[in-house]
Amino acid sequence: MAGASSEHFSNLVRKVAETRDRSAFAELFDHFAPRLKAYLVRLGSDPAQAEELAQEVMITLWRKAALFDASRASAATWLFRIARNRRIDSLRRDKSGALDPEDPSLRPAAAEHPDEGMDARTREDRVRLAIESLREDQADLIRRAFFSGLSHSQIAEETGVPLGTVKSRIRLAFSKLRRALEEDAAVDLD
Numbered sequence: 627m628a629g630a631s632s633e634h635f636s637n638l639v640r641k642v643a644e645t646r647d648r649s650a651f652a653e654l655f656d657h658f659a660p661r662l663k664a665y666l667v668r669l670g671s672d673p674a675q676a677e678e679l680a681q682e683v684m685i686t687l688w689r690k691a692a693l694f695d696a697s698r699a700s701a702a703t704w705l706f707r708i709a710r711n712r713r714i715d716s717l718r719r720d721k722s723g724a725l726d727p728e729d730p731s732l733r734p735a736a737a738e739h740p741d742e743g744m745d746a747r748t749r750e751d752r753v754r755l756a757i758e759s760l761r762e763d764q765a766d767l768i769r770r771a772f773f774s775g776l777s778h779s780q781i782a783e784e785t786g787v788p789l790g791t792v793k794s795r796i797r798l799a800f801s802k803l804r805r806a807l808e809e810d811a812a813v814d815l816d
Contacts, residue, residue, distance in 0.1 A: 631754065632700040632701065632702065632747070632750055632754075633696075635701035636701050638650040638651075638653055639654065639694045639696075639701050640691075642654070642691040643691035646688075651684075651687070654684070654687060658683075658687075658701075658705050660680075660775070662676075662679075662684075662709045663677050663679075663680040666709055666713055671713055679712045679716060680709065683705055683708045683712055686712075687708075700747065700750065752807060752810055753803075756810070760799050760802055763795065764798065764799035765799070766785075767781060767792060767795050767796050768799050768800075768803070770784070770785075778793055
């Protein structure tokens, strides 16, 4: 599952939409539910509410997978946008007075210009290719840290690699990624 592509997730959503494929949904759920919960917590939801909202997003995926359009956004972008909107809806329903009407996260997102979606997919592809150019041990650490949201300590514990080594390999991988992406950008400018 490590390194699954945007296209892979789009295909899984398509399977859910077309045939109600339970194994495709299970794979999507296993991958996205924890990430959605972490994202919602970072936005300010308490963990219990974030868990509930993440589950609502996944139910929405099951019910409305046919509305997903891979030409407009990746599956991840679509799901995280639903999560953000669910959080906003939840805050608006909250009558406790904790809602700040001036909170920028409550403002509707500006309509995405078609070029922006294309640029985002191009960036995703470039980053994915840059990660694939890394040594496998470095790529694995990057995926665990940034796509799975694990801390350096958790990675060290899971992999059995000393914490200092995890940190230095991630730093080295970042350095290589930066160079690869800068070279890629320089080629585009030529």
